[in-house]
Amino acid sequence: MSFLTPLFLVGLAGLAIPVVIHLIQRERKNVVQFPSLMFLSKIPYQSVQRRRIRHWLLLLLRLGALALIVLAFARPFLRRADAAAGAAGAREVVILVDRSYSMGYGDHWQRALGAARDAINGLRPSDRGSVVFFATGTEVALRSTADQGRLLAALTGVEPSAAATHYGPALKLAGSILSESALPRREAVLVSDFQRAGWRGAEGLRLPDGATLTPVDLGGGDQPNAAVTPVSLERSVFSNQERVAVTAGVLNHGASPLDRVDVTLEVDGRAIQTKQVRVEGHGSASTTFDPLTLASPNTRTSIRLGRDALERDNLFHFVVSPGRPVRVILAQRAGSRDANLYLARALAVGDAPRFEVVAKDAETITSEDLQNAAVVILNDVQVTGGAADRFGRFAQRGGGLLVVAGQRGTWPQEHAPLLGTLPAEAVDRSSGPPARLVALEYGHSIFDPFRAPRSGDFSTARFYGYRAGTTARDGTVLARFDDGAPALVEKRVGAGRVLVWLSSLDLVWNDLAVKPVFLPFVHQMARHLAAYREAAPWLTIGDVLDPAAVGPASRNGAPRAIVSPSGQRLPLDGEGPDVVELDEQGFYELRGLQAGAEPAMIVAANVDLKESDLSPIPPADVVAAATGRAGGAVAATAAAPPSAAAQEAAQRVWWYLLFAGLVLLSAETVLASRSRL
Numbered sequence: 001m002s003f004l005t006p007l008f009l010v011g012l013a014g015l016a017i018p019v020v021i022h023l024i025q026r027e028r029k030n031v032v033q034f035p036s037l038m039f040l041s042k043i044p045y046q047s048v049q050r051r052r053i054r055h056w057l058l059l060l061l062r063l064g065a066l067a068l069i070v071l072a073f074a075r076p077f078l079r080r081a082d083a084a085a086g087a088a089g090a091r092e093v094v095i096l097v098d099r100s101y102s103m104g105y106g107d108h109w110q111r112a113l114g115a116a117r118d119a120i121n122g123l124r125p126s127d128r129g130s131v132v133f134f135a136t137g138t139e140v141a142l143r144s145t146a147d148q149g150r151l152l153a154a155l156t157g158v159e160p161s162a163a164a165t166h167y168g169p170a171l172k173l174a175g176s177i178l179s180e181s182a183l184p185r186r187e188a189v190l191v192s193d194f195q196r197a198g199w200r201g202a203e204g205l206r207l208p209d210g211a212t213l214t215p216v217d218l219g220g221g222d223q224p225n226a227a228v229t230p231v232s233l234e235r236s237v238f239s240n241q242e243r244v245a246v247t248a249g250v251l252n253h254g255a256s257p258l259d260r261v262d263v264t265l266e267v268d269g270r271a272i273q274t275k276q277v278r279v280e281g282h283g284s285a286s287t288t289f290d291p292l293t294l295a296s297p298n299t300r301t302s303i304r305l306g307r308d309a310l311e312r313d314n315l316f317h318f319v320v321s322p323g324r325p326v327r328v329i330l331a332q333r334a335g336s337r338d339a340n341l342y343l344a345r346a347l348a349v350g351d352a353p354r355f356e357v358v359a360k361d362a363e364t365i366t367s368e369d370l371q372n373a374a375v376v377i378l379n380d381v382q383v384t385g386g387a388a389d390r391f392g393r394f395a396q397r398g399g400g401l402l403v404v405a406g407q408r409g410t411w412p413q414e415h416a417p418l419l420g421t422l423p424a425e426a427v428d429r430s431s432g433p434p435a436r437l438v439a440l441e442y443g444h445s446i447f448d449p450f451r452a453p454r455s456g457d458f459s460t461a462r463f464y465g466y467r468a469g470t471t472a473r474d475g476t477v478l479a480r481f482d483d484g485a486p487a488l489v490e491k492r493v494g495a496g497r498v499l500v501w502l503s504s505l506d507l508v509w510n511d512l513a514v515k516p517v518f519l520p521f522v523h524q525m526a527r528h529l530a531a532y533r534e535a536a537p538w539l540t541i542g543d544v545l546d547p548a549a550v551g552p553a554s555r556n557g558a559p560r561a562i563v564s565p566s567g568q569r570l571p572l573d574g575e576g577p578d579v580v581e582l583d584e585q586g587f588y589e590l591r592g593l594q595a596g597a598e599p600a601m602i603v604a605a606n607v608d609l610k611e612s613d614l615s616p617i618p619p620a621d622v623v624a625a626a627t628g629r630a631g632g633a634v635a636a637t638a639a640a641p642p643s644a645a646a647q648e649a650a651q652r653v654w655w656y657l658l659f660a661g662l663v664l665l666s667a668e669t670v671l672a673s674r675s676r677l
Contacts, residue, residue: 400529
């Protein structure tokens with residue numbers, strides 16, 4: 001017999017402890033009061049009981065329990081030639097099954113399950129196997145077991161998912177399982193169609209030394225496949241009704257041309273219009289459907305192609321809703337309507353979003369007007385204390401306020417904390433070189449569209465006058481004039497924002513209004529002040545859905561829930577998740593928890609179109625990256641003798657020794673309690 005950890009045998013020295021305990025005799029001494037000891041002789045006390053063991057059975061139980069526990073920790077095993085021969089071929093096998101949606105192509109999935117069953121049926125009684133499904137992520141169906149029945153049952157009822165392929169996480173998980181195994185042979189079987197799009201290089205992954213990777217390639221040569229691409233939406237207004245024209249595209253991933261491909265537009269599950277396109281080999285084509293009139297929000301819309309070998313990418317879902325106009329109050333001085341000419345015309349042509357502009361005299365704007373507005377623009381007006389108080393409350397509630405400080409604009413001193421900078425005296429630059437805008441914060445949402453080259457040049461605008469101003473501590477300067485004076489200052493007020501533009505937005509002090517950047521600049525300021533964020537018509541499988549970001553709470557403040565395309569209901573009342581990862585193709589609904597409640601928001605989820613490209617990667621490249629050698633199907637250690645750890649793990653003698661030791665300790669406890677020892 002051999003021991004895996006023989007140093008634990010030192011613990012056998014502890015067997016002396018029960019013997020010492022049994023040699024200690026507890027004696028009771030009776031104290032007798034005696035008047036004098038002078039007439040007594042001193043005799044040394046000797047106890048014969050201390051030198052003799054009386055409870056042999058109890059002692060043997062204690063010694064046996066301690067000896068068995070020490071031997072269990074020493075991990076004994078038998079080195080026998082027949083046992084070594086039997087354990088030499090013991091394998092740890094991890095079966096990786098690709099479950100991405102491309103595995104639904106033709107009969108790929110049935111062949112994948114058949115290959116996995118063959119790998120399981122090839123296991124011997126001494127082998128252990130694991131079943132792992134993978135796509136973008138991984139799922140361990142069953143881990144390291146010798147029960148072939150359970151391994152085969154793990155394959156039952158599994159279907160391809162809607163996710164894309166990613167080999168990295170699957171191979172890393174296989175490496176983790178194999179590295180934890182003590183069996184001498186470690187193997188991984190990779191069942192996949194080996195798409196090039198799913199391989200991102202070696203990614204730092206490597207199976208343990210000596211491990212092998214056996215690829216099972218279900219792909220083939222040229223595999224024809226058509227896929228619908230993301231749509232483009234063009235909005236227009238006809239007879240005061242908003243309309244959307246949908247343009248759909250088709251990709252052909254095969255070499256042969258596809259003729260008369262049916263492309264169907266569906267609205268709320270009903271086919272509205274079907275067109276046919278011809279797509280050249282490895283090419284694309286598009287078609288535009290007749291405009292749809294948007295009568296209600298959250299309209300479920302889909303583009304569907306004719307049937308082919310891969311159905312998942314033949315369907316593209318999206319949601320269309322009437323555009324939410326941004327309500328803008330354009331305040332003006334009494335009797336000077338021409339001052340708003342350029343601003344009003346710039347806002348009138350906005351379409352993403354559409355701006356509803358109401359021009360009013362500054363002093364006639366009531367709290368009721370502000371209740372329905374998203375943005376208020378004070379264009380070079382004199383603001384009284386009462387009006388400033390109303391505008392301050394409007395910003396606190398989440399409204400956006402733009403103060404244009406031109407020649408005549410004023411702001412009450414007592415309400416100065418509302419602004420990021422208080423307009424001061426005018427600066428005249430008409431007699432010398434005009435001022436220019438510099439130091440724009442291109443990281444801010446207002447100037448972000450102008451970041452790229454040839455997307456707009458503010459330096460061409462000339463400024464002949466502007467208002468001086470000192471920036472408050474909590475104000476943020478977004479643009480400056482060339483002398484360092486602030487030009488555009490922002491401040492957060494409650495839930496809203498306040499912008500101060502220290503010049504005019506007409507041709508009085510500058511020529512910005514006739515520059516190409518003026519129109520998008522005004523639109524970006526209005527969008528930013530309104531906190532406008534257009535809901536995405538669609539998302540992709542794997543994206544995270546944040547209900548707080550895509551839609552309001554349901555009516556009456558009731559708790560919300562997300563209903564998946566398969567009908568699963570996920571409550572969002574504090575007990576469920578705060579966000580939901582999209583893993584199903586179709587429409588997700590944001591609803592109230594009451595039965596029959598109308599959805600407050602609908603989100604479309606589509607498959608990742610990278611997966612529709614079935615171009616393969618040579619399996620040998622994956623094997624070489626994972627094992628450090630090409631091939632990998634035959635293990636070099638097939639005839640290697642089993643290690644001591646492998647033999648000990650196969651015999652598991654320590655478990656029986658530990659159990660026997662615990663049984664003896666239990667018996668000792670019962671006997672000691674009855675003997676009062």
